[in-house]
Amino acid sequence: xxxxxxxxxxxLGSVVAGAAAGPFVxxxxxxQGFTWKRFQGKELFLLLTKHPFIDVLEKNIPExxxxxxxxxxxxxxxxxxxxxxxxxxxxxNSGGIDAFFTSLHVEKKRFWKAGWxxxxxxxxxxxxxxxxxxDWNDFTPGAKAGVTQSDGSISALxxxxxxxxxxxxxxxxxPKGLTxxxxxxDLEPLxxxxxxxxxxxxxxxxxxxxxxxxxxxSILFPMGGTYLKxxxxxxxxxxxxxxxxxxxxLLRQYGPPGVVNFNWYECSASFMQGQVAIYMDGxxxxxxxxxxxxxxxxxxxxxAVLPSGPGGHFSPIYxxxxxxxxxxxxxEAAYLFTQWATNKANMIRELMAGVGVGRTSTxxxxxxxxxxxxxxxxxxxxxxxxxxxxxxxxxxxxVTEYRDIIGVAxxxxxxxxxxxxxxxxxxxxxxxxxxxxxx
Amino acid sequence: MVRGGAWRRRLxxxxxxxxxxxxxxxxxxxxxxxxxxxxKPQIEATxxxxxxxxxxxxxxxxxxxxxxxxxxxxTWNSLVVxxxxxxxxxxxxxxxxxxxxxxxxxxxAVVILVARIIPGIAYLIPWYIFFRSLRMVDTYGxxxxxxxxxxxxxxxxxxxxxxxxxxxDLEDAALIDGCSHLGVFWRVALPLVKPGVVATAILSFVFSxxxxxxxxxxxxxxxxxxxxxxxxxISYEEINWGxxxxxxxxxxxxVLLVALLAQRHIVTGLTFGAVKQ
Numbered sequence: 141x142x143x144x145x146x147x148x149x150x151x152l153g154s155v156v157a158g159a160a161a162g163p164f165v166x167x168x169x170x171x172q173g174f175t176w177k178r179f180q181g182k183e184l185f186l187l188l189t190k191h192p193f194i195d196v197l198e199k200n201i202p203e204x205x206x207x208x209x210x211x212x213x214x215x216x217x218x219x220x221x222x223x224x225x226x227x228x229x230x231x232x233n234s235g236g237i238d239a240f241f242t243s244l245h246v247e248k249k250r251f252w253k254a255g256w257x258x259x260x261x262x263x264x265x266x267x268x269x270x271x272x273x274x275d276w277n278d279f280t281p282g283a284k285a286g287v288t289q290s291d292g293s294i295s296a297l298x299x300x301x302x303x304x305x306x307x308x309x310x311x312x313x314x315p316k317g318l319t320x321x322x323x324x325x326d327l328e329p330l331x332x333x334x335x336x337x338x339x340x341x342x343x344x345x346x347x348x349x350x351x352x353x354x355x356x357x358s359i360l361f362p363m364g365g366t367y368l369k370x371x372x373x374x375x376x377x378x379x380x381x382x383x384x385x386x387x388x389x390l391l392r393q394y395g396p397p398g399v400v401n402f403n404w405y406e407c408s409a410s411f412m413q414g415q416v417a418i419y420m421d422g423x424x425x426x427x428x429x430x431x432x433x434x435x436x437x438x439x440x441x442x443x444a445v446l447p448s449g450p451g452g453h454f455s456p457i458y459x460x461x462x463x464x465x466x467x468x469x470x471x472e473a474a475y476l477f478t479q480w481a482t483n484k485a486n487m488i489r490e491l492m493a494g495v496g497v498g499r500t501s502t503x504x505x506x507x508x509x510x511x512x513x514x515x516x517x518x519x520x521x522x523x524x525x526x527x528x529x530x531x532x533x534x535x536x537x538x539v540t541e542y543r544d545i546i547g548v549a550x551x552x553x554x555x556x557x558x559x560x561x562x563x564x565x566x567x568x569x570x571x572x573x574x575x576x577x578x579x
Numbered sequence: 580m581v582r583g584g585a586w587r588r589r590l591x592x593x594x595x596x597x598x599x600x601x602x603x604x605x606x607x608x609x610x611x612x613x614x615x616x617x618x619k620p621q622i623e624a625t626x627x628x629x630x631x632x633x634x635x636x637x638x639x640x641x642x643x644x645x646x647x648x649x650x651x652x653x654t655w656n657s658l659v660v661x662x663x664x665x666x667x668x669x670x671x672x673x674x675x676x677x678x679x680x681x682x683x684x685x686x687x688a689v690v691i692l693v694a695r696i697i698p699g700i701a702y703l704i705p706w707y708i709f710f711r712s713l714r715m716v717d718t719y720g721x722x723x724x725x726x727x728x729x730x731x732x733x734x735x736x737x738x739x740x741x742x743x744x745x746x747x748d749l750e751d752a753a754l755i756d757g758c759s760h761l762g763v764f765w766r767v768a769l770p771l772v773k774p775g776v777v778a779t780a781i782l783s784f785v786f787s788x789x790x791x792x793x794x795x796x797x798x799x800x801x802x803x804x805x806x807x808x809x810x811x812x813i814s815y816e817e818i819n820w821g822x823x824x825x826x827x828x829x830x831x832x833x834v835l836l837v838a839l840l841a842q843r844h845i846v847t848g849l850t851f852g853a854v855k856q
Contacts, residue, residue: 191815213800218810221795224703228796232708404816409625424816434621 174271176480179473180209186477187226187240188216192424192495193300193460194241197481200489204480210473219243230256235467238474242296244286245354245458250537257295258464263475264294274479275501282529283498286459290535296461297482300490301498302422303455303525304358304532307429310442312340312417320444324362327447328390334417335394342394343418344407345387347554349547350540351403356550357456357532358420359383364451367534367542373574375546376567379451381559388553400554412437420446422458423522426514427494443521445528455525456532459498496522537577545569610831616824617641624820640821644829647822648808656798657805658833659719661787664726668734668783669776671727676738677764688739695732699792702728707796717799725793730783737782741775742768777844785834805830 188194194216201212217225222241229236242251251257263269264276276284283298306320312334313319321327335342346352363386365379374380391399396410404421408428411419412435428434429441446455462478464471480486487497488505494513502508503523512519533539549562611631616624618636644650679688706725707716715721749771750763758766769776791806798804809830812823 189815190811190813192817195814215800216811217795217807218813219815221807221810224792225796228703228707231704232711234707234711236711405818408816410627412622413626415627422816428817432622434625436622 174268176208176271176476178268179470179476182470182473183211183213184238184470184474184477185236186212186214187222187229187237188214189222189241189243189460190216190218191241191300191460192427192493193490193497196490196493196495197486200486204477207480208473208476210476212477223247226256230254230465230467233467235465235469237465238468238470239462239464239477241299241460242463243458243460244296245460245531245533246539248286248289248295249535250539251463252289252293252295253537256466257293258466258468258471258474259293259295260297260464260475260478261292261294263464263472269472269475270479271483274483278484278499278501280498280500280526280529282457282526282531283459286457286498286531287461296463297478298459298461298498299482300424300460301496301526301529302424302458302460303496303522303529304355304420304446304457305423305455305521305525306444306446307411307419307421307426308442308444309334309414309417309437309440311440313442320442321447323447324359324386324449328386331390331394331418339415341396341410341416343390343420344395344399344402344410344416345391345420346404346407347391347395347400347402347551349551350543351547352550353543353546354456354458354532355421356383356387356546357454357530358446359387359449361454361456361530362447362449362451364449368574371574371578373567373571375549375570376560376563380563384550384553384559384563388550388559391554392556395554400551414440423496423518423525426518430494430514439515441515443515443518445521445524453528454530455528457526457529458532494518498526536574538573541573541577542570545573613824613827613831616820617828619821621819621821624824637821640823640825641829643819643822644825648811648826650808650826650829652801653803653805653808654829654833656719656802657788657830660722660726660794660802660804661784663719663723664730664787665780665783667723668727668730669780672731672734672779673738673769673776674764676735677742677768679735680739680742688736691732691735694728699728703792703796706793710797716797717802719802721797722794722802722804725797726787726790729786729790733782733786734779737779738772738775741772745771774844777841781838781841784837788830788834 188198198214198216201214204210205212215225216222223243223246226237226240242248242257279298280301283301286301287296287298288294308320316333318330318333321330331342334340345358346355360380360383363379363383365377365383366374368374369377396402396415398406402410404425407419407421408425410416411425412429414436423443426441426443430438432438446453448454462481464474464478468474482499484499484501487499487502488507490497491502491505491508492511492513503519508519534542536542545566549566552562553559612629615631615634617640618638619634620637620639623630623634675691678684702725706721710716710721745768750767753763753767754760789806790804791810794802794804794807798807805826809823809826812819812826
């Protein structure tokens with residue numbers, strides 16, 4: 141009797157103890173399912189960049205705060221200043237940044253070599269950390285390749301994907317019965333037909349050194365050229381010579397005056413002022429073209445995929461992503477933010493605002509189709525370009541130096557120097573750079 | 580005869596103003612351009628060739644500066660930092676310059692100049708570590724101290740030559756009459772170099788006001804200064820010209836005011852001749 145009573149008391153006692161220990165005992169079990177609230181009460185600091193993607197995202201950060209129960213502080217600086225701040229913070233090993241917006245086309249290899257990206261592979265595979273509807277495979281192959289390093293480590297989640305597309309003036313093409321070029325061979329005769337200075341110039345592309353390096357691959361890739369061959373510089377191949385000849389000849393003969401010093405700003409301004417018939421650049425510019433406060437060509441711009449060539453059909457893409465800092469004390473919590481920032485719901489919001497993203501599912505989203513901000517051919521050109529996307533710049537440490545090297549060659553070419561000659565010099569400089577910074 | 584002289588005088592005055600106008604034109608024109616840009620809608624701001632006379636006037640740029648950004652906070656921050664940097668710079672720099680001038684401490688002067696010659700970016704990482712460990716990032720203190728690296732050498736170097744021009748006989752006279760060295764500095768030397776003090780104060784204020792690099796790294800959201808605010812108008816593949824020019828105009832105004840107010844002190848003074856050589 142007393143033994144039974146004793147055992148009952150022990151039983152009751154153990155129940156009480158179990159209830160008291162409950163929250164701790166149950167933690168591993170709870171971790172098996174995904175929950176946004178897992179790091180409730182934590183505080184995150186983000187270093188963001190002035191960017192259309194961030195403009196949209198910032199407005200929704202309070203939503204993440206209530207979803208996760210975390211507090212988020214952030215600072216938004218222009219890209220170059222953000223990079224300076226990032227460098228100082230990371231070199232000082234401050235641990236002050238938890239997540240950051242990263243221009244992978246410039247920083248990918250440099251930051252990776254410095255060890256500033258926390259690899260996300262394990263987080264992505266962990267079902268307790270990754271929401272079941274996140275779907276990594278929803279990102280296009282180009283977007284996935286853009287955030288993945290040569291050793292397979294994933295440095296960021298792709299946020300904004302900029303693709304080079306073909307902008308043209310429908311109101312100039314239409315009356316002449318012209319259509320966007322299918323191949324590079326069609327491009328030059330087309331430009332020639334539209335060239336009617338001083339009212340209309342045939343084409344505009346970036347001429348200024350460094351800036352021009354992101355537009356050059358629009359001709360180089362379909363021509364069959366590459367930056368590297370077996371790890372060595374390949375700037376003097378015959379494809380490179382043909383591409384540089386074409387790029388510079390188009391600008392020399394059919395570009396607006398002074399194009400040799402045009403950065404994206406002068407190019408897009410001349411196009412928006414209605415002075416140019418054809419412009420090839422990042423798809424993101426379109427939201428300015430279609431804004432009546434900024435552009436005189438609203439509704440007159442057609443969007444198409446870039447022409448193909450003997451080397452194939454490509455669109456140079458440039459990826460910006462959300463990354464977790466390797467020095468953060470709350471990497472998992474920071475990962476929740478990067479994951480939220482690039483999830484389907486947020487990407488649909490971006491696309492509706494006319495900001496290009498690399499998630500396939502967003503393209504057919506009913507919301508986007510119901511209220512498109514951009515013309516239908518913009519969405520089509522963008523999707524088609526992402527499918528043939530290839531990283532627009534060499535994935536090396538010295539991206540900026542490379543851009544200067546090829547940039548000078550292009551500028552000299554526009555001024556009339558023979559392509560083979562300027563590329564021979566560029567090849568030498570580029571190989572020197574590779575010897576210095578790679579390997 | 581008299582009328583001819585008057586004519587000649589009038590002509591030479593006209594010539595002076597015409598020449599001054601010619602030399603000022605490039606500078607003033609840039610300001611005018613900035614002003615017109617701040618009043619134009621974006622579509623006209625990017626028009627080529629730009630129109631300087633006829634354009635649609637809009638205050639949208641100014642409205643955006645005040646509604647989209649905490650512009651008053653930035654202005655206050657800039658004022659606190661620039662004033663703090665200038666006052667502290669004068670408090671340290673004037674005695675230093677006096678001592679260097681009086682006792683010919685040329686080496687010391689060169690060392691101070693070296694601090695100014697080294698590019699500012701070289702200081703950034705050590706400073707950041709330093710201020711972070713003192714928990715001073717995002718405080719006025721850190722900004723004022725770092726801006727001194729720009730302001731202090733200028734104050735000292737300009738003031739050295741001013742102090743050298745103060746006749747030693749004047750100071751000796753004061754010493755003989757029983758004034759201490761500090762008293763000589765405070766009562767005799769300093770009042771005589773007042774124009775120099777005003778000029779260097781303006782320089783130091785302007786340098787601090789315009790400093791961008793240190794503020795980017797060491798300021799946070801609460802202490803961000805005006806030059807960073809201008810950069811907020813530059814986004815990825817887009818520049819908001821109207822707002823940028825509006826912000827730039829507003830940022831230039833206080834500096835212009837300070838310079839105009841202080842100018843009086845530069846022109847007057849310099850009433851030397853207390854000693855007959």
